[in-house]
Amino acid sequence: MTDMTVLRAEAAKARAAAAGGTAQQLGTPDTPLRDHVKFGSELRAQKVTKDGQDWFQVEGHASVTETPYEMWDDYGPYMEVVSSGAFDETLSQKPFVIFRWNHGGTAMANTRNGRLELEADDTGLKIRAWLNPTRDDVQLLMQAMSDDDVTEQSFMFMIVRGMWSPDYTEYRIEEVDLDRGDVGPVQYGANPYTSIAARSGEILAAIGGLPRLAAREALQILTSRGDLGQSQPDVEVETRTVEDAAAELDDTAAVEPKPLQWKAQPKRQGRSVALLRALLLADDEI
Numbered sequence: 001m002t003d004m005t006v007l008r009a010e011a012a013k014a015r016a017a018a019a020g021g022t023a024q025q026l027g028t029p030d031t032p033l034r035d036h037v038k039f040g041s042e043l044r045a046q047k048v049t050k051d052g053q054d055w056f057q058v059e060g061h062a063s064v065t066e067t068p069y070e071m072w073d074d075y076g077p078y079m080e081v082v083s084s085g086a087f088d089e090t091l092s093q094k095p096f097v098i099f100r101w102n103h104g105g106t107a108m109a110n111t112r113n114g115r116l117e118l119e120a121d122d123t124g125l126k127i128r129a130w131l132n133p134t135r136d137d138v139q140l141l142m143q144a145m146s147d148d149d150v151t152e153q154s155f156m157f158m159i160v161r162g163m164w165s166p167d168y169t170e171y172r173i174e175e176v177d178l179d180r181g182d183v184g185p186v187q188y189g190a191n192p193y194t195s196i197a198a199r200s201g202e203i204l205a206a207i208g209g210l211p212r213l214a215a216r217e218a219l220q221i222l223t224s225r226g227d228l229g230q231s232q233p234d235v236e237v238e239t240r241t242v243e244d245a246a247a248e249l250d251d252t253a254a255v256e257p258k259p260l261q262w263k264a265q266p267k268r269q270g271r272s273v274a275l276l277r278a279l280l281l282a283d284d285e286i
Contacts, residue, residue: 013168056132061127087178093179101186157177
């Protein structure tokens with residue numbers, strides 16, 4: 001796979017072109033919703049008594065500010081960073097936020113009933129939640145945390161205001177809205193995400209492990225896309241020719257296994273198509 005530094009440079013060039021050469025004129029990338037932004041954060045849980053009742057008190061940071069993480073948009077990868085101070089305005093409005101595991105299931109605590117507290121500190125967005133120890137899902141979470149199977153946190157929010165860097169390689173989130181969002185521990189939080197563009201990094205990484213038939217179907221879908229023939233940034237994509245691929249993908253053809261060879265193709269080839277062709281050509285079972 002192409003080095004990520006190269007992919008980021010290609011994507012940045014495409015964003016600059018989309019902005020018409022005027023620095024920082026692109027809007028919020030992809031979608032203003034961020035719903036699986038994961039941060040490594042020490043999670044602590046202890047049994048406490050609050051209001052005359054026993055609770056599990058969970059503490060940690062749902063977000064770490066001034067720490068870049070990777071995101072993807074329609075142009076490719078870029079780095080995103082939450083600015084220090086991004087939570088100040090939304091916290092002053094007392095947002096309604098729930099605490100839950102893996103961004104799913106029933107809420108375990110929330111800010112309205114006072115069993116979820118949020119505050120911005122020098123590290124980022126600090127959370128403190130009190131969970132009912134009699135609930136089965138809470139007991140399961142506590143066991144997973146005790147076994148170090150769950151060690152990270154994530155949060156869901158809306159971007160209110162942000163700014164691209166002059167070279168379009170980084171997007172800085174300057175203000176977020178937490179109202180009706182959620183925070184909590186996650187097993188997998190991807191940086192992020194519900195949108196396909198945001199998950200592109202994961203999708204590309206998974207291509208190498210696709211079963212043969214799934215890979216061939218994905219290749220067919222991608223090559224049928226109408227936008228793959230449009231002009232793309234002036235970047236080289238290395239792969240075999242379509243004719244070579246078709247010949248070697250013919251299950252009835254008597255083709256002897258041979259080492260994967262690369263040949264220059266038009267610069268408009270889609271990245272995923274190139275990776276899938278390389279995968280299929282390298283599969284000796286085809």
